[in-house]
Amino acid sequence: MKLNHDFAMSVETIIYLKDRASNDFIQAKEIAKTLNFSVGYLQKVVQTLSRHGILECKRGRIGGIRIRAKVVTLLDLWQSTSGGLEFASPPMAIMEKPLKAFSDSLSKVIIYRRK
Numbered sequence: 001m002k003l004n005h006d007f008a009m010s011v012e013t014i015i016y017l018k019d020r021a022s023n024d025f026i027q028a029k030e031i032a033k034t035l036n037f038s039v040g041y042l043q044k045v046v047q048t049l050s051r052h053g054i055l056e057c058k059r060g061r062i063g064g065i066r067i068r069a070k071v072v073t074l075l076d077l078w079q080s081t082s083g084g085l086e087f088a089s090p091p092m093a094i095m096e097k098p099l100k101a102f103s104d105s106l107s108k109v110i111i112y113r114r115k
Helices: 005-018 028-035 039-051 074-082 093-108
Strands: 055-058 064-067 071-073 110-113
Touching: 005 028, 005 039, 005 064, 005 074, 005 110, 028 039, 028 064, 039 055, 039 074, 071 074, 071 093, 074 093
Parallel strands: none
Antiparallel strands: 055 064, 071 110
């Protein structure tokens, strides 16, 4: 299964931020360098996650990125980066149950929970 690049990048970014010892702001260029991402593309994904309340961004010399949400699930990241799942009225009725099961499984995987 091929995953959306934005989704995969968002998962890796949240895991990277979660594994940090503190909740301090981290510069995008540091994250991009560590995870081997393009800084510009990472900033695009971070902006999307920020609009959805998952990340917090601060500009300036001491700025950066940190997790804003108290809990982040795979479903949160999927909906933010891939536009969500339309299992209530899918294009084909036969897809309703599989899409609902997929959505339910993503919502059960918690990537981050604030302590």
